[in-house]
Amino acid sequence: MKHPPILETERLVLRPFQISDAARVKTLAGASEIYETTLNIPHPYENGMAEKWIASHASQFYEGNGVNLAVTLKADGLLIGAIGLHATLRHQRAELGYWIGVPYWGNGYCTEAAIAISRYGFNVVNYHKIASMHMQCNPASGRVMEKAGMCKEGILIDQVVKDGRYHTMIVYGIINREQRLAADGENAANDV
Ligand SMILES: CC(C)(COP(=O)(O)OP(=O)(O)OC[C@H]1O[C@@H](n2cnc3c(N)ncnc32)[C@H](O)[C@@H]1OP(=O)(O)O)[C@@H](O)C(=O)NCCC(=O)NCCS
Numbered sequence: 001m002k003h004p005p006i007l008e009t010e011r012l013v014l015r016p017f018q019i020s021d022a023a024r025v026k027t028l029a030g031a032s033e034i035y036e037t038t039l040n041i042p043h044p045y046e047n048g049m050a051e052k053w054i055a056s057h058a059s060q061f062y063e064g065n066g067v068n069l070a071v072t073l074k075a076d077g078l079l080i081g082a083i084g085l086h087a088t089l090r091h092q093r094a095e096l097g098y099w100i101g102v103p104y105w106g107n108g109y110c111t112e113a114a115i116a117i118s119r120y121g122f123n124v125v126n127y128h129k130i131a132s133m134h135m136q137c138n139p140a141s142g143r144v145m146e147k148a149g150m151c152k153e154g155i156l157i158d159q160v161v162k163d164g165r166y167h168t169m170i171v172y173g174i175i176n177r178e179q180r181l182a183a184d185g186e187n188a189a190n191d192v
Contacts, residue, residue: 096131
């Protein structure tokens with residue numbers, strides 16, 4: 001895990017952000033549609049916020065706290081979104097987060113990116129679990145989690161407050177299958 005990865009899929013390249021991406025991030029992440037279904041994206045998205053966010057990525061990665069990658073189109077390099085794994089190393093677990101710019105919704109891009117970064121998380125970083133949660137009012141995100149192979153684990157009623165309203169969160173997760181099989185094998189051996 002020496003450097004942040006560059007991950008290629010059929011239609012996408014997921015690569016580390018550069019400061020030169022800041023204006024594009026401000027435009028896309030600053031849309032009210034992105035704010036409405038997320039908990040940590042500011043609105044209005046003011047000047048300098050994208051630069052500060054991008055500048056935080058290197059220490060996040062090198063301290064083992066996960067990775068944020070720009071979702072770009074393979075065909076022309078256009079940045080269309082962001083995807084990240086935010087790690088809790090003590091538990092060998094990462095939380096998956098993402099947004100895709102509104103003009104690019106509904107093309108399967110987020111699912112493609114989620115599958116790629118989850119593979120990286122399991123095969124390269126060796127997380128035991130990747131988890132995520134979405135607001136109940138955001139079924140598209142739940143669909144992405146399902147299509148990326150995650151299982152619905154539960155519902156947290158009125159878990160968060162956003163703009164004065166309580167929101168119920170739906171929790172998803174996926175276990176690193178190889179590790180799970182290894183653990184099952186150990187348990188079976190102990191049973192004998
Ligand atoms: C959630 C988000 C990332 C999805 O990105 P995307 O690239 O459009 O996702 P995909 O195209 O891979 O998949 C979207 C799926 O949701 C489905 N969907 C869209 N709107 C839906 C709705 N209102 N109800 C149910 N399913 C819906 C789509 O039909 C598609 O499923 P399908 O392939 O079975 O038809 C995007 O909408 C977004 O950025 N939203 C704002 C930020 C956000 O909510 N981030 C996640 C926070 S948990």
